[in-house]
Amino acid sequence: MAAPGLRLGAERLFEMPAVLERLSRYNSTSQAFAEVLRLPKQQLRKLLYPLQEVERFLAPDGRQEFHLRIFDPSPEDIARADNIFTATERNRIDYVSSAVRIDHAPDLPRPEVCFIGRSNVGKSSLIKALFSLAPEVEVRVSKKPGHTKKMNFFKVGKHFTVVDMPGYGFRAPEDFVDMVETYLKERRNLKRTFLLVDSVVGIQKTDNTAIEMCEEFALPYVIVLTKIDKSSKGHLLKQVLQIQKFVNMKTQGCFPQLFPVSAVTFSGIHLLRCFIASVTGNLD
Numbered sequence: 001m002a003a004p005g006l007r008l009g010a011e012r013l014f015e016m017p018a019v020l021e022r023l024s025r026y027n028s029t030s031q032a033f034a035e036v037l038r039l040p041k042q043q044l045r046k047l048l049y050p051l052q053e054v055e056r057f058l059a060p061d062g063r064q065e066f067h068l069r070i071f072d073p074s075p076e077d078i079a080r081a082d083n084i085f086t087a088t089e090r091n092r093i094d095y096v097s098s099a100v101r102i103d104h105a106p107d108l109p110r111p112e113v114c115f116i117g118r119s120n121v122g123k124s125s126l127i128k129a130l131f132s133l134a135p136e137v138e139v140r141v142s143k144k145p146g147h148t149k150k151m152n153f154f155k156v157g158k159h160f161t162v163v164d165m166p167g168y169g170f171r172a173p174e175d176f177v178d179m180v181e182t183y184l185k186e187r188r189n190l191k192r193t194f195l196l197v198d199s200v201v202g203i204q205k206t207d208n209t210a211i212e213m214c215e216e217f218a219l220p221y222v223i224v225l226t227k228i229d230k231s232s233k234g235h236l237l238k239q240v241l242q243i244q245k246f247v248n249m250k251t252q253g254c255f256p257q258l259f260p261v262s263a264v265t266f267s268g269i270h271l272l273r274c275f276i277a278s279v280t281g282n283l284d
């Protein structure tokens with residue numbers, strides 16, 4: 001079930017000299033990523049494949065039943081995705097507009113992905129981290145109580161649109177039902193919904209409401225575990241196992257593999273960029 005066009009995978013970290021040689025033939029934007037690949041192997045694994053980092057703490061016979069390597073792109077594919085997220089003259093990455101209602105949403109023809117999550121889950125930090133290769137992009141944050149929360153649209157070259165949805169939890173469900181639900185139900189070019197869950201506290205009641213909504217509308221969605229730098233490896237593994245069990249038993253539309261990330265250490269950010277590039281058809 002690996003994404004089409006992707007060569008497996010993480011094990012190729014151990015062929016680093018060959019990978020670096022191939023990457024040096026890419027254009028200069030990949031040079032930044034080539035620097036990343038020069039990190040010591042263990043640090044590199046933690047940065048690129050955080051789930052496999054916790055996998056080492058599972059008994060070998062317990063590993064098969066967990067979905068830890070369904071999406072297992074090679075470092076070259078991760079570098080290709082980083083290029084897509086790098087702003088250049090020819091690949092403009094910009095904030096487009098904001099909307100409080102779906103009928104005010106910009107009419108953008110490209111495939112779209114959206115990010116939803118409870119207030120404070122780390123959504124703005126994650127989106128900033130994803131756009132760190134386009135530093136001029138301003139990720140707008142409207143958090144002050146009483147301020148209208150908006151959907152913010154960003155275009156990534158000619159490739160896809162990223163939508164930052166208002167956080168739920170505070171003043172939910174009104175905001176959520178009015179805006180998020182209608183968007184999820186009606187947005188035709190929505191390819192994937194990224195549902196953020198705080199890795200420290202796991203799935204909360206309001207997260208369940210969002211999960212139920214994705215299930216009800218039969219949307220393909222993915223659970224992203226945020227703030228993994230705050231958890232010990234043992235705690236993170238426990239959360240991963242619990243949430244994966246939940247995903248396996250209770251969901252239909254959720255991608256079986258979780259995506260742990262940290263906006264502080266950048267762990268998992270490159271892999272998430274690669275997954276976004278893949279689900280929007282940009283790595284085929």
Ligand code: GDP
Pocket residue numbers: 117118119120121122123124125126167226227228229230261262263264265
């Ligand atoms: P949002 O309300 O979902 O947009 O959440 P923010 O991105 O504003 O983050 C909420 C709080 O969590 C802030 O204090 C962030 O600094 C913190 N935070 C966000 N992401 C991370 C992370 O990956 N690691 C750590 N340690 N803190 C984070």
